[in-house]
Amino acid sequence: MESSSSSSSDHQATVIDGKAIAKTIRSEIADEVRQLSQKxxxxxxxxxxxxxxxxxxxxxxxxxxxxxxxxxxxxxxxxxxxxxxxxxxxxxxxxxxxxxxxxxxxxxxxxxxxxxxxxxxxxxxLEKDVDGFHPLNIGKLAMKGRDPLFQPCTPKAICFPLATCCSILCKSSLLFALLCGCLELLSRSGISVKGKKAVVVGRSNIVGLPVSLLLLKADATVTIVHSRSNDPESTIREADIIIAAAGQAMMIKGSWIKPGAVVIDVGTNAVDDPSKKSGYRLVGDVDFKEASKVAGWITPVPGGVGPMTVAMLLRNTLDGAKRVIEQ
CATH class of the missing domain: 3.40.50.10860 (Leucine Dehydrogenase, chain A, domain 1)
Structure with missing residues (x-):
């Protein structure tokens, strides 16, 4: 019994390194750009x-x-x-x-x-909407059997291969790129979405809504938790995959998470920290320290979804160019 208790308390989730994955993606993009230029x-x-x-x-x-x-x-x-x-x-x-x-x-x-x-x-x-903001791109994303020319980048970062198979950033077009990055993080970490229970926390047009649509396209069973949801904790506890995009610092506690679940934290919130030169530090919507003791995989803030943003933006630009140049 003691061994089991010790093992449980010593558990640490696998941290999904967004910086490393984004670096790999940028390298792949650079190779494709060189090939396009040469050909x-x-x-x-x-x-x-x-x-x-x-x-x-x-x-x-x-x-x-x-x-x-x-x-x-x-x-x-x-x-x-x-x-x-x-x-x-x-x-x-x-x-x-x-x-x-x-x-x-x-x-x-x-x-x-x-x-x-x-x-x-x-x-x-529409053909140059690399941020994925155009209503027609979102409309096609929402329709079964249709594919948008560009997927919004933050959700795409969570599962980019679908195209082929927040408080500080929320006002920046970078955040839409973040969306593309979320699903890419799952795919490149070897995490399957198909058939899994996914809970998206937040229903914004920039993150929550499009990422839920992408998860549906990936054959997940999707629930959206928002400010009017009753008992959000119980819903989140059932999730195999949690996408946190509520814009509330550390609102999701370790006790809300099912053991072994995947936690993708899109939140970027500034909290006071006198020990920092800036006077603040960045945290996500998930209590990382608590969640790491329960989850199977987790993204840090900063260093998780964030670095994927620009990588997905570059990917969309390359895809747009290939559609034109290779015709």
Whole structure:
């Protein structure tokens, strides 16, 4: 009995290393870009549009542009002033739609308050919607037997192979890329989704809804837990796979998790920490320390789903380019 108790208390979940998986994916993308260049004399092009000078947005855009350079994707930098009109911004999007060297268009969010984000995003060509925001892409994702041109990147990061078989980031287009990364993490960790009970915590258009649709396409039995759900703890305890995307720091406790379950934590929340130079640290929606003692697999925050975001964005850009260049 003592041995059993000790074994249980010493249990540690396998940590899914998003950084390492993202590095592998980037290497694969770089190889494909080189092959495309050698065979056709062309490379994928990604246009990143940023309006204004928000430091967080500038940081995200810089990260994306650097990632493009590392894998050989051409980056088209479109930096626009804060006071640009909605009409002028849409005109710029139309120019990029018409540019044959641009295979993906990404508009960094949030946009200034005087601009209707949804109106701008729907003007992006369906064939260049690498963020997966276009309503038609989401619509096709929701329909059985249909495949969107691009899957939203955060859910795709959880299970990207379906295409072939948050508080800090929530306002950034990076988070949509995160969605693509979630399922990729499962696949590359050797975790099967088919027939499993999956619980998605959160129902946002950016994460919860699209990831639930991707899980359905992967033949999981899916339940969505949200702010109006009765007894969410009981529902979560039944899950073989938990996707946490509620935007509430460490809300999911170890006692909520079935032994051996897979926990994918999409949450990115800042909590006060005087020991840090910044005065805060990042945590997920899951209590990592507690959950690690129960779960079979778990993603850390940071270092789990996050690093997959840009990798999936690059993957979508490459796929868009191949559709055009290899025709």
């Amino acid at each position: 056709h004399g062309k490379v994928p092009g990604l246009a990143v549009v940023i309006v204004g000078s928000r430091k967080d947005s500038q940081s995200y855009v810089s990260m994306k542009r650097k990632a493009c350079a590392e894998v050989g994707i051409q980056s088209f930098d479109v930096d626009l002033p804060e006071q640009i009109s909605e009409t002028e911004l849409i005109s710029k999007v139309h120019e990029l739609n018409a540019n044959p060297d641009v295979h993906g268009i990404l508009v960094q969010l949030p946009l200034p308050k005087h601009i209707n984000e949804e109106k701008v995003l729907t003007e992006i060509s």
